[in-house]
Amino acid sequence: MEKEILEEVLPFLRQGKDILVGPGDDCAVIELDSKKLFLISADQLVGGIHFDPAISSPAQIARKLIRRNISDIAAMGGLPSFAVMTICADTSSGCLGKAWFKAFFKAIAQEASKWKLSVAGGDLSGAKNGVLSFSMTICGYVEKDRYCLRKTAKDGDAIFVTGRFGNSYFSGHHFKFAPRLLEGRFLAGEYSRAMIDVSDGLLCDLSRMASASTLGASIVPDLIPLRKGAKIENAYSDGEDYELIFAVPESLVQKLLARWPFEKTLLTKIGHFSKKLESGRIVDGSGHDLLSLYRSGYEHFLPTARK
Amino acid sequence: MEKEILEEVLPFLRQGKDILVGPGDDCAVIELDSKKLFLISADQLVGGIHFDPAISSPAQIARKLIRRNISDIAAMGGLPSFAVMTICADTSSGCLGKAWFKAFFKAIAQEASKWKLSVAGGDLSGAKNGVLSFSMTICGYVEKDRYCLRKTAKDGDAIFVTGRFGNSYFSGHHFKFAPRLLEGRFLAGEYSRAMIDVSDGLLCDLSRMASASTLGASIVPDLIPLRKGAKIENAYSDGEDYELIFAVPESLVQKLLARWPFEKTLLTKIGHFSKKLESGRIVDGSGHDLLSLYRSGYEHFLPTARK
Numbered sequence: 374m375e376k377e378i379l380e381e382v383l384p385f386l387r388q389g390k391d392i393l394v395g396p397g398d399d400c401a402v403i404e405l406d407s408k409k410l411f412l413i414s415a416d417q418l419v420g421g422i423h424f425d426p427a428i429s430s431p432a433q434i435a436r437k438l439i440r441r442n443i444s445d446i447a448a449m450g451g452l453p454s455f456a457v458m459t460i461c462a463d464t465s466s467g468c469l470g471k472a473w474f475k476a477f478f479k480a481i482a483q484e485a486s487k488w489k490l491s492v493a494g495g496d497l498s499g500a501k502n503g504v505l506s507f508s509m510t511i512c513g514y515v516e517k518d519r520y521c522l523r524k525t526a527k528d529g530d531a532i533f534v535t536g537r538f539g540n541s542y543f544s545g546h547h548f549k550f551a552p553r554l555l556e557g558r559f560l561a562g563e564y565s566r567a568m569i570d571v572s573d574g575l576l577c578d579l580s581r582m583a584s585a586s587t588l589g590a591s592i593v594p595d596l597i598p599l600r601k602g603a604k605i606e607n608a609y610s611d612g613e614d615y616e617l618i619f620a621v622p623e624s625l626v627q628k629l630l631a632r633w634p635f636e637k638t639l640l641t642k643i644g645h646f647s648k649k650l651e652s653g654r655i656v657d658g659s660g661h662d663l664l665s666l667y668r669s670g671y672e673h674f675l676p677t678a679r680k
Numbered sequence: 681m682e683k684e685i686l687e688e689v690l691p692f693l694r695q696g697k698d699i700l701v702g703p704g705d706d707c708a709v710i711e712l713d714s715k716k717l718f719l720i721s722a723d724q725l726v727g728g729i730h731f732d733p734a735i736s737s738p739a740q741i742a743r744k745l746i747r748r749n750i751s752d753i754a755a756m757g758g759l760p761s762f763a764v765m766t767i768c769a770d771t772s773s774g775c776l777g778k779a780w781f782k783a784f785f786k787a788i789a790q791e792a793s794k795w796k797l798s799v800a801g802g803d804l805s806g807a808k809n810g811v812l813s814f815s816m817t818i819c820g821y822v823e824k825d826r827y828c829l830r831k832t833a834k835d836g837d838a839i840f841v842t843g844r845f846g847n848s849y850f851s852g853h854h855f856k857f858a859p860r861l862l863e864g865r866f867l868a869g870e871y872s873r874a875m876i877d878v879s880d881g882l883l884c885d886l887s888r889m890a891s892a893s894t895l896g897a898s899i900v901p902d903l904i905p906l907r908k909g910a911k912i913e914n915a916y917s918d919g920e921d922y923e924l925i926f927a928v929p930e931s932l933v934q935k936l937l938a939r940w941p942f943e944k945t946l947l948t949k950i951g952h953f954s955k956k957l958e959s960g961r962i963v964d965g966s967g968h969d970l971l972s973l974y975r976s977g978y979e980h981f982l983p984t985a986r987k
Contacts, residue, residue, distance in 0.1 A: 375771070375804045378778055382785035389798040392762060401800035403762060407714045414801060415764040415817060421808045455699060455710060457722040459815040461768075464682070471685055478689035491696040493708035494721060497682045501728045502809045508766040510722060510817035 397585070398523050399448040399570055402515075409514040414445040420505035431473050433548045434507065435480035441572070442511035443488055444552035444615045448570035449522075450561025451515035452554070455491040458509040463500045488554070519562030524585035526567035526620035528648040532590060533565075533619050533629070535638050538575050539603025541613040546600060550615045556638055560619055564629045567620035574612040576664055580653045582618060589650020594657050596643045609667045620646060704892070705830050706755040706877055709822075716821040721752040727812035738780050740855045741814065742787035748879070749818035750795055751859035751922045755877035756829075757868025758822035759861070762798040765816040770807045795861070826869030828926070831892035833874035835955040837927035839897060840872075840936075842945050845882050846910025848920040853907060857922045863945055867926055871936045874927035881919040883970055887960045889925060896957020901964050903950045916974045927953060 379396075388395040393410065394402035400414040418438050420426040438458070446453045458481075462469050485492050490511070500506075535556055541547045557568065569582045575597065583590045597608050621629055626642065633640045650656060655663045686703075695702040700717065701709035707721040725745050727733040745765070753760045765788075769776050792799050797818070807813075842863055848854045864875065876889045882904065890897045904915050928936055933949065940947045957963060962970045 375806065378771075378781045379804055381778065382781055385785045385789035386799045387789065387793055388800060389762065389796065392798045392800050395798065395800045396802065398801075401762070401764065403800070405712055405714050405718075406716075407712050409713075411712075413762070413764055413817075413819070415766050415815070416803050417766045417768060417805050417815070419768050419805050419807055422806055455696065455708070455720070457708065457720055457817055459722045459724045461724060461726050461813050461815075464685075471688065474685045474689055478692045482692035482694065486694055489696065491699045491702070492693045493695060493699050493710070494703045494705075496723050496815075497686055498724050498726050498813075499682065499729055500726055500811075500813070502811070504807075504809070504811055504813075506768050506805075506807070506811075506813065508722075508724070508768075508803075508815035510720075510764055512720070512819075 394522060399445040400451070402449070402520060410517055410520055412446055412449050412451045412513045412515055413510060414442060415508060415510040416442050416445060417506060417508040426505050431477035432480035435477050436484045437548055438507050438509050439481065439484045439488065439490065440550060440552045441615065442509045443554055444570045444572070446511055446513040447552050447554040447557035448568045448617060449515055450519045450557050450568065451513040452558065453488055453490050453511055453513040455493045456509055456511045457493060458495040458507060460495070460497045461500045461504055461506045462497070463502060463504050469505065516562065521561050521566050521568035521619070523567065523569050523582045526582060526586035526588055526646045527622065528588060528646060530567070530620035530622055530646045531626050531642050532579070532592060532644045532646060533621050533640060533642050534616055535640060536614065536616040537598040537600040537639060538571070538614050538616065539607030539611050540600045541611055544600055544602055547613040552615055553617045553638070556635055557617060559634065564621050564625050565619040569618050571614040571616045571618060572612055574610040575614070575618070576609045576655055576667060577612070579618050580655055580664055583646060583655065584653030586646065587652045588646040588648055589652065589654040589656065590644055590646055591650065591656050592644030596641060598639050598641055606667055609663065701829060706752040707758070709756070709827060717824055717827055719753055719756050719758045719820040719822055720817060721749060722815060722817040723749050723752060724813060724815040733812050738784035739787035742784050743791045744855055745814050745816050746788065746791045746795065746797065747857060747859045748922065749816045750861055751877045751879070753818055753820040754859050754861040754864035755875045755924060756822055757826045757864050757875065758820040759865065760795055760797050760818055760820040762800045763816055763818045764800060765802040765814060767802070767804045768807045768811055768813045769804070770809060770811050776812065823869065828868050828873050828875035830874065830876050830889045833889060833893035833895055833927035833953045834929065835895060835953060837874070837929055837953045838933050838949050839886070839899060839925065839951045839953060840928050840947060840949050841923055841925050842947060843921065843923040844905040844907040844946060845878070845921050845923065846914030846918050847907045848918055851907055851909055854920040859922055860924045860945070863942055864924060866941065871928050871932050872926040876925050878921040878923045878925060879919060881917040882921070882925070883916045883962055883974060886925055887962055887971055890953060890962065891960030893953065894959045895953040895955055896959065896961040896963065897951055897953055898957065898963050899951030903948060905946050905948055913974055916970065
């Protein structure tokens with residue numbers, strides 16, 4: 374539903390000349406009268422959708438809010454700089470008192486300073502019916518010769534991923550992950566110019582990237598690193614992995630594998646982009662259409678018990 | 681409650697060196713490696729709080745969202761440039777279907793282009809319990825020698841206001857107002873360096889400005905322009921006027937009155953700032969403490985029937 378709505382309405386929005394990249398990537402990219410490009414992205418955490426208010430601590434929510442947003446900057450090859458946030462909370466419900474907000478903002482402050490992010494403003498509004506939701510807009514910078522988009526993968530590029538996939542919710546990964554900021558910076562410009570972060574599932578986000586690049590993708594399911602407790606279908610569709618998918622020209626693959634400096638971050642080549650495949654299509658080695666075989670997009674409703 | 685929470689938690693947030701003005705003004709002000717300063721502000725519209733979803737059209741909500749945000753840029757003396765937004769909506773409730781969002785985004789697009797604002801990105805999330813809320817982050821620019829803050833009013837400065845006050849909700853002003861962008865640009869640097877926009881009521885926002893400037897304010901209630909249907913207490917406390925309060929050095933008052941080019945925008949001197957009064961205090965000609973006599977801040981809950 375959300376995807377359908379956005380596809381219909383986004384063409385209405387006209388962009389100024391300074392908007393290098395508008396809606397549809399991890400961040401919008403804006404030209405300033407400056408050497409660097411400006412990045413901006415907005416994301417939200419909604420109680421009952423992205424976290425369960427009954428069992429999530431204020432610190433968990435605060436950290437997830439910041440990290441999710443930083444992941445969007447990472448996927449552009451950029452560095453975060455400052456953010457603003459809005460909170461919509463029914464403070465008449467007993468548990469959301471001053472102590473809750475104090476703990477929340479302490480965690481926001483700690484997490485922000487870890488990433489050198491200034492939380493420079495925002496708005497706090499009341500709400501009804503036990504609502505608790507957060508929206509954060511993050512801003513950052515990226516060099517003109519380094520920024521990475523979804524649409525810039527090329528025919529024949531290798532498809533790489535960081536980390537592991539699937540079972541993010543039940544493993545607690547969705548609260549614990551570290552956004553791949555350093556990895557994104559290392560890759561950007563040097564090894565890759567096409568990147569996306571995986572929030573809605575490997576298939577969904579890979580297909581978005583392929584589609585934006587008018588390419589298909591051929592992947593080897595056995596090569597996809599699984600998170601503990603995950604089956605391949607979880608890796609495909611669970612979402613909230615906050616890993617990077619990125620395109621690497623074949624000529625740079627060996628150099629990347631040799632020079633990857635992040636010992637703790639798994640680096641895996643899982644396939645390649647191809648113009649011989651329909652745009653946005655993802656196939657396995659036998660040519661099976663994976664998007665039609667598996668649920669194709671994470672709908673961001675809290676999972677119920679694992680099937 | 682909201683104010684108390686923010687006062688306690690904002691000191692936690694450490695700001696980078698590039699953050700010229702952090703939380704607590706209408707916008708945060710950021711230094712870029714550019715000639716201009718960067719402005720950013722986040723604001724929200726929450727169903728049941730800032731509008732009644734049952735009787736508000738998608739176009740009304742869209743226009744209010746953009747205008748409210750532009751009003752924050754206007755109060756800094758700046759010009760808006762681009763924005764991102766997040767929407768949190770229970771699309772399972774019958775009325776929020778594709779048609780609703782299409783009308784909403786059409787109005788967003790129309791209103792944005794009227795103000796030369798690029799809506800460059802955002803996020804749409806599902807929600808439960810009939811929730812419908814919007815958060816917009818607006819960005820703009822202002823010249824280094826023109827930006828206006830709350831804290832820069834000086835002892836003896838005249839207090840001016842644009843427009844009229846009170847009864848915004850029942851008169852429909854809260855949906856119809858035009859943010860005072862041109863007025864703010866005309867004033868900024870030339871006549872004023874201290875401004876605030878009135879969203880929470882004349883007394884509340886004037887007191888914020890006075891308090892930020894470590895001054896008190898003496899006003900003449902009879903001079904305050906009332907909106908149709910408003911009594912003085914509505915002007916003081918209703919909120920959602922989206923007018924400007926600004927400080928003008930006495931030496932510039934006559935020039936301002938002579939050169940004010942906005943025929944349709946009322947310009948009124950209502951008093952002056954004074955260091956002889958306690959910081960943040962507002963008195964009338966007889967020395968009555970107006971904040972203790974009248975409800976001091978708009979709580980942003982939809983008013984019920986007029987008393």
